[in-house]
Amino acid sequence: MDGETKRTTPLEQRMQQADGKLSPRRKRLLLSILENAEDTYYLSSRKMALRYGVNAATIVRTIQVLGYDEFSAFASDLRAHFVTRITQYRVMRSTVRKYPAIDEHVLHSLEMDRSNLEALRENVPPERVVELARRLNKARLIVVVGVDFAYSLAWQMAYGLSWLGLRAEAPMGSFGNLHHRARALGRGDILVAISFGRCLRASVEAAETARKQGAWTFGITDVSNSPIARACHDHWAVSVTNPIHNGSYVAPVAVLNALQVACAHLESRRALKWLREIEQEEDAAGRWFEPAAGVRENGRK
Secondary structure: OOOOOOOOOHHHHHHHHOHHHOOHHHHHHHHHHHHOHHHHOOOOHHHHHHHHOOOHHHHHHHHHHOOOOOHHHHHHHHHHHHHHHOOHHHHHHHHHOOOOOHHHHHHHHHHHHHHHHHHHHHHOOHHHHHHHHHHHHHOOEEEEEEOHHHHHHHHHHHHHHHOOOOOEEOOOOOHHHHHHHHHOOOOOEEEEEEOOOOOOHHHHHHHHHHHHOOOEEEEEEOOOOOHHHHHOOEEEEOOOOOOOOOOOOHHHHHHHHHHHHHHHHHOHHHHHHHHHHHHHHHHHHOOOOOOOOOOOOOOOO
């Protein structure tokens, strides 16, 4: 996942403010939940109660002391706490002791990816995808910023949009290159910054620079109070939680696919024109493999 100086999370702030109202028993419960966030952030109130040997009402009353009216709000802040505190080492450490068999680790990974996809529909509904697609279709230039593992997402987004006739690029992620590219943007341009977890400084500062220059900025991140979310005009929160060291990009890839669908169908005439031209150019250039005349697919004549 992507680095930044530790700061107090909203959940920690609530605990500090409610310190005098928390009984020793409730304080121990909350500290245990926070210290083991990698194992608790995705649990329902009932499953969390089972884990700590209390009833669900105890969990609800405890979080109410922190000022939460609903468990879902507490769960959202717990997830944000997990994301900002997690490291690649802690991800693997937490799962090494959890499953004795390798195939169980594999199954756990697949189940978390499925959970991320299910959460995507709720966190990024179709109308939000269409809303961004409308902006991108009108943009003069789209610069998509992603560093390290996230560069694969930035490249996919820019390359896919370029096939639809949009002027989009994904500059390589050295700090200097991103900074100078962001400085060249202005009104009518869009910068999309992609970074997760604590967020990489180069991506955050590129978004901040582009915004100062008058460009509209959009973030793709995993929690709504991440540095990327705060730096951009708008953002999506897309989960990348997975026991692998770099996080899982299944949900981000899915939402980028949906975005390209929206961009294409909002301007279907333009998209069809470009795709037709690409098809003709590729046929003329002989891009696709064709077996030699008289040779069957198994290589025999």
